[in-house]
Amino acid sequence: MVRSDDLLEILADGKFHSGEQLGAQMGIGRSAVWKHVRALAQRGIEIHAVSGKGYRLAEPLELLDEGRLRRAMAPPTRRAIPVLEIHRQTASTNQWLLEKAVAGLESGHVCLAESQWAGRGRRGRAWHSPYGRNLYCSIAWRFMEAPASFSALGLAVGVGLVRAMRSLGLPGVQLKWPNDVRWQGRKLAGILVEISGESHGPCGAVIGVGINVHMPAAASAAIDQPWVDMAAALGSGVSRNEVCARVLDHLVAVLQVFQREGFAPFMEEWQVLDVLRGKAVVLEIAGRCVHGVSQGIDGQGALLIRHEEGTKRYMAGDVSLREAHDAPG
Ligand code: BTN
Numbered sequence: 001m002v003r004s005d006d007l008l009e010i011l012a013d014g015k016f017h018s019g020e021q022l023g024a025q026m027g028i029g030r031s032a033v034w035k036h037v038r039a040l041a042q043r044g045i046e047i048h049a050v051s052g053k054g055y056r057l058a059e060p061l062e063l064l065d066e067g068r069l070r071r072a073m074a075p076p077t078r079r080a081i082p083v084l085e086i087h088r089q090t091a092s093t094n095q096w097l098l099e100k101a102v103a104g105l106e107s108g109h110v111c112l113a114e115s116q117w118a119g120r121g122r123r124g125r126a127w128h129s130p131y132g133r134n135l136y137c138s139i140a141w142r143f144m145e146a147p148a149s150f151s152a153l154g155l156a157v158g159v160g161l162v163r164a165m166r167s168l169g170l171p172g173v174q175l176k177w178p179n180d181v182r183w184q185g186r187k188l189a190g191i192l193v194e195i196s197g198e199s200h201g202p203c204g205a206v207i208g209v210g211i212n213v214h215m216p217a218a219a220s221a222a223i224d225q226p227w228v229d230m231a232a233a234l235g236s237g238v239s240r241n242e243v244c245a246r247v248l249d250h251l252v253a254v255l256q257v258f259q260r261e262g263f264a265p266f267m268e269e270w271q272v273l274d275v276l277r278g279k280a281v282v283l284e285i286a287g288r289c290v291h292g293v294s295q296g297i298d299g300q301g302a303l304l305i306r307h308e309e310g311t312k313r314y315m316a317g318d319v320s321l322r323e324a325h326d327a328p329g
Helices: 003-011 019-026 030-042 066-072 075-080 093-101 150-167 217-222 230-234 240-261 264-273
Strands: 047-050 054-057 084-090 110-116 135-143 173-176 180-183 186-197 203-211 280-285 288-297 303-307 310-314 319-323
Touching (some): 003 019, 003 054, 019 030, 019 054, 150 173, 240 264
Parallel strands (some): 084 110
Antiparallel strands (some): 047 054, 110 135, 280 319, 288 303
């Protein structure tokens, strides 16, 4: 158990708590309380210390709550999720499920975390995961027979996230191949699909979703590309439990359709949401840059780029895409 997280949970209400009261609740002395306050500050969590009043968070936190989440989910989602675990901290929610998958995981097993210390992004990048502010969510899904368009699973998940954002009152969210969710040119969310097993026949997928909900300002320096969070895009506060419930509703619905019908039912919607279609793009692949015009995607989710020699297809994997004059994403 991480003591500074115990402290954070008590302070989550945003009210003042005296050092004495905190010490009594945690079974430690006041100087130990102060040590944990400093540890939190080092993690970028802003705490006000006022003599005579005690400590309080600069802004209250809404922690994830299983009961609240389950009540907020649509009944079919609730039925499709046999296990929903919430960790205060873990290395990576994807990693957690992948490790468990060895012993067999039920479809719909969800792992959420308040923070990740080794959050994973695409292509070996880190996913910055500060405590209690954003959403770090992974879901395991078993496919008895992987659809022929299995490689497009992440793209279908992107459509699900856009639908979830719309249901939360946020229009104008778009997709950037392969797995970026963007709002006004800035990254709002990312998707990381990791597979265990064969891509044909029975296999398991871990679908990880990271959504910027209310990124602390102090985190900016650690992020190397333009980003936005839901609070800024909506221009108002937003409930993390509500966001999580809607995301799971749409994610489960997409996975259920995808396992029966593959990517085809999502293809048209994806093309409409495509940020890059018809634009000049630069694709980085295996250490070289390919210049051309994006022609959208094919039924397997491959990116189509028109060059002087004709149109070529590029699969997800060790490729990254750059909009001309844009940062990698
Ligand atoms: C990207 O690079 O855009 C993908 C980011 C995916 C981040 C999520 S957060 C939950 C899950 N656990 C991880 O370690 N990564 C994914």
